[in-house]
Amino acid sequence: MKSNALVRGLAVIAALELACQPPAVRPGAPERTPDGIVFRCRAPGARVVQLAGSWDGNTFLRGSEWTRDTRVGLMQDPDGDGVWELRLRLGPGRYEYAFLIDGVFWEADPANPERVADGQGGARSVLVLP
Secondary structure: OHHHHHHHHHHHHHHHHHHOOOOOOOOOOOEEEOOEEEEEEEOOOOOOEEEEEOOOOOOOOOOOOOOOOOOOOEOEOOOOOOEEEEEEOOOOEEEEEEEEEOOOEEEOOOOOOOEEEOOOOOEEEEEEEO
């Protein structure tokens, strides 16, 4: 019986420790904060990560030609953990977005299952803000 009580006690302690942990950051999942929407992209080893989207001030989806030097929605990774972030103030609406990694690789947001075809065999993520 002491063994069962010990196991139950350890299980309770483990559950309490888990409950006290901060939530894990889901890289790529847009998060609404008081300061705007935070976009995250996990891209360890990347030199430049950009956020391209269909909102005002971002030329994505407007027929502009993209080059390796384009800096639309330049994301930052100040702590070097491989998770790049950009915070934007966006009003209500439906937005399409994608990440451009090192000016070469387009990636839909892996943490956001809402997607539309990009017309080139890939996909863009969709964010709807009420």
